[in-house]
Amino acid sequence: MTLVAAPEGRSKKRVARTSAALWRRPWLRATLTLSPPLAWFLVIYLASLIVMLVTAFWTVNPFTNNLQHGLSLANFRALFHAPIPTIIGRTVLMAALVTVADIIIAVPFAYFMARVASPRARNALFVAVLLPLWASYLARVYAWIVILTKDGTLDWATQHLGLGSPNIGYTNTAMWLVFTYIWLPFMIIPVYGALERIPDSFIEASADLGARNVRTLRSVLLPLALPGIVAGSIFTFSLTLGDFITPELIGSGSNTNMIGNVIYDNIGLANNLPFAAALAVVPIVIMTLYLLAARALGAFEAM
């Protein structure tokens, strides 16, 4: 890097003056850098969230089907009527199971990618992990229907191996499998990032101190990888919490309702926007709590 030559000419003087002015007024720099993104978020995103949440306190007139403004807790009370609590519980449980499965699958994979693979292999694996994200989500879910249906590819394969016919199409197991599959790249990438950042010297130091592999894994690697795991779990958890397309395509419809599709069902013909908004509060609250916990665990450093 060569020394930067002294600015000359009028426009360069202007640049130099502006930049000096900004240097002396950090608050101006802060405002200038932060205003555009913050304005975007406040004006477009937060304001619209608030507008939507306000409708949760309204009700629908059953005769005219119009929205009645006002302050009513009827929709929030309706969240406690069966089967909504079951649906919420099922969705949260599904999100948790998907997250756990993705963590288990991703960590060894990311470990290999970050610490064992050669740089060329690492690049190839990275491409391999990113590529499925470009093959339409819808097409991949639809492909699973073909694989999991009765006498589909899975049944065909297991029959050839003499393992009988699992026939898990249209079940909650199928949904869990598809969710785990679809969000897997979102878990691998942050975990890989976290593992990759651990300097070799840490491992060497741990070995020097007498720890064997398992101990190093437990006491050094996993704690340092934790932010990455938590960051990945934010994705898998929230994406499962709000998805309505996979339940629609893979689920049987019988005891497979999830928060996402109940919200979706209520906003069109049923025109029950207040109830949909009230139900939408549930994932917002869950995810906010999750985010606060994640930040405490340092996940925001690792995303």
Add this chain to the structure above:
Amino acid sequence: MEGRATRVVLVLWVVGVLLFLFIPIATIVVFAFDKSNIQSWPIRAYTLHWFSVAWDDPQVKSALWLSLKAGAAATVLALLLGSAAAFGVHRYRFFGREAVSLVLVLPIALPGIITGLALRSFFTFDGINLSLVTIIIGHTTFCIVVVYNNVIARLRRTSGSLGEASMDLGANGWQTFRYVTLPTLATALISGALLAFALSFDEVIVTTFTAGAQNTLPIWIFGAIRLGQQLPEVNVVVTFVILLTVIPVAIAAKLTGGGGITRSSVRSAADG
């Protein structure tokens, strides 16, 4: 460091995961050649017919073009706004900083249906017609998060002394930004842009709420799957997209050194 047995197990695990990731993709590609438009295993007859159908279909071309436009615009906006946000949050201590960093993650942390619903009510409230502009607004909102995360992660890992050294050598703020800050951020920006574009290109939930009478590629795919009359055409289009994206993704992966600063380049950045 790892023993041989561990290494073998890891390799097997990696192979297994790769199979898991790619068997559905292989299914998509194989069924692009299926003569019947009812997708069922085993395939009885093969044909190349659907390739010509997809090639001649004007709706596919316009949907693909719209997706590219929306993705490019959203990525550029996200790069600008996301980096600005990352700089702001990283460098300046201000009241509400913790809250801001939380809010900036919301579009990705909250389910898509909520973001979509909220954005739609915002547009209706302001009387903004749904169009390509609203699609771009929707996509930018969550793409900002991805760029922000990448840039702030990199900012946290780079040493502040580089910028100060540059100033000491007589560079003004703009020159420091251009010759010192930007190069260190380059790979973070590239991987952020790549991920943002991927998210925008394949996004369907928020887009259904923010699109007007336009179809992006995922919306076209959704419609085609619902219609179910020409399913293999969807497979052809998806196959084509996968093939198209292998090269840019591979290049980007090479440029970013596998997605981030590698251990070796941390060492070199610290040294020189």
Add this chain to the structure above:
Amino acid sequence: MKLRTSSRKRGRGAAVALALAIPLVAAACGSSASTSTTTTAAPGGGGGLTPPEQNAPVQTSVGAGEGQLNLIAWEGYAQPEWVKPFEQQTGCQVNAKYAGSSSEMVSLMANGGGGQYDLVSASGDADLRLIYGGDVRPVNMSLVPSWKEFRPFLQSPAFNTINGKHYGVSLQFGPNDLLYSTKVFKTAPTSWSVIYSKKYAGEITIPNNPIQIADAALYLSKDKPSLGISDVYELTQPQFNAAVSLLKQQKPLIKAYWNLASNEISLFQNGETVVGAAWPYQTGQLQAAGAKVADTIPSADGATGWADTWMLAAKAPHPNCAYKWLAYISTPKIQAEQAVSYGETPANADTCALMNKIAKGSCVSLHANEADAYFKTIKFWKTPLAQCGNGKSDCVPFVDWQTAWTQITG
């Protein structure tokens, strides 16, 4: 790069942010924003509603095309086959937004189409919602010449004609018929009882749609006449509860509730189900792929059906192109093309020969040759409202159908 800012400047950035936020939040709270239609429909005497747009000015002639037409349509309703000739003839470029459910269509048409959309091919269950929501306006039928050729029962049906005003042009229709595997059923079932029967447990499928409650009510109207069900879309609470309880009993027998036609096709193709509720579209696709299935309207019970109407948005930006489309899409030739392409029955009665020319035997398989009496057995979808036809207002509105359906499916 850590640049230390003095602590006294710390508040500035936040202050700016808050300054931006407060007026916005205030505006949002004080607004009457909503995504639904909030036009007031004054309840008339006897519980009758009046459509908000009923006095909207109706076009008397069709002027020059505006060059563009934005449609909300079911997939398959705007195929290049008939859209391209239309574009060439009229110069109106067609942009189609495909919707997957009546629910979505209502959602998209909020606020009169938002000044974006011109026409929507709504099914009967959405029509009344759109009309009473003020999202669609009356159509001048004299500008649609082929209307005179329509089957009488579709010229002014109750689901799109209110007080003599037409809110759209009927398009095509079809029954929700009984699809069955010919390997299991040697003769066509004569009653819907087969889908409620334990004999086929785990091999039954019905649509994942709250309007199915009407189908259950239809079966009960014959099976339990004491309930007094006459109109399956106007159910009093006891009638509604009986239908819901029948569906709850049916639930353990269901293999899957299908969301997409292609899902149901897949279920039958792979032998997961042997009987279920479907549209003639699925039967056509399955038979074309060689599956051993057939469909029927059970003679003992009849069936519900759907009829689509092209409705004109209240705020349509291209009304001339819209009228040109209405006139075009209702001509016998185009009706025949669409019917065969999708698998439905045209509203235009002069289409039998044309359909057979496109696809042999399609006239019979799609029932385009039947006399009107056949269609009398079909109870076409209409939006369930609280207002019952008899002047009372104690029927169950659709919002409660959706809630009950979520309880049924669990």
